[in-house]
Amino acid sequence: MRIMTVCLGNICRSPAAEAVLNHKLAEAGLADEVTVTSAGTADYHVGDQPHELTREVGGELGYEFPTVGVHLAAAHLDEADLILVMDGANLADARALTDDVDIQAKVRLLGEFASDADTAGVREVPDPYGHPRAQFEDMYRQIEDAADGVVVAIRDGRL
Ligand code: 4NP
Numbered sequence: 001m002r003i004m005t006v007c008l009g010n011i012c013r014s015p016a017a018e019a020v021l022n023h024k025l026a027e028a029g030l031a032d033e034v035t036v037t038s039a040g041t042a043d044y045h046v047g048d049q050p051h052e053l054t055r056e057v058g059g060e061l062g063y064e065f066p067t068v069g070v071h072l073a074a075a076h077l078d079e080a081d082l083i084l085v086m087d088g089a090n091l092a093d094a095r096a097l098t099d100d101v102d103i104q105a106k107v108r109l110l111g112e113f114a115s116d117a118d119t120a121g122v123r124e125v126p127d128p129y130g131h132p133r134a135q136f137e138d139m140y141r142q143i144e145d146a147a148d149g150v151v152v153a154i155r156d157g158r159l
Pocket of ligand 1: 008044128
C-alpha cells in the first residue's frame with residue numbers, strides 16, 4: 001500500500017505526518033507493507049528540507065526526516081492508494097488535479113482517522129507555518145492521534 005501525505009508547502013504538516021506514520025507503521029510491523037511519502041500542493045519549497053521547527057520538535061519526539069519538498073502532481077494521485085490531506089484547501093487542490101472520480105476518492109482528510117472524529121467531527125490540521133513552537137507541538141499531537149487511527153485501520157483491513 002502506498003500513502004502520500006499532502007499539505008500546502010510540504011515543509012510542516014505533510015512531512016510531519018509522513019515521519020509519524022513511518023515511525024508508527026514500523027512499530028506495528030507494517031513497514032514492509034506500507035510506504036509513506038509526502039508532497040505539497042504549492043511548489044514554494046521544492047527540494048527544501050522540512051521547516052526547522054518541524055525537524056526540531058519532531059526530532060525530539062523520535063522522528064526522522066529523510067525527504068525534501070515535492071510538488072504534488074496528477075501522477076502522484078495515480079500511483080498512491082491513499083492521499084491524506086491536512087485541510088479543506090488541500091482536499092480541493094489535490095482533487096482538482098484529476099477529473100477521475102475514483103482517483104479523487106483516494107484523497108481524504110487525515111482528520112477522518114482522529115480518535116474523536118466520530119463525536120467531534122472531522123477536523124483540519126491547522127497550518128503552523130509562521131507560528132511559534134507551541135503550534136508545531138499541537139500539530140504533532142493531532143497528527144500522532146490520527147496516525148494511530150490510520151495504523152489501526154490498515155491493521156483491521158479497513159484501508
Ligand atoms: P505546510 O505549511 O503546508 O504545513 O507545509 C506551509 C509552509 C510554507 C508555506 C505555507 C504553508 N508558504 O507559504 O511558504
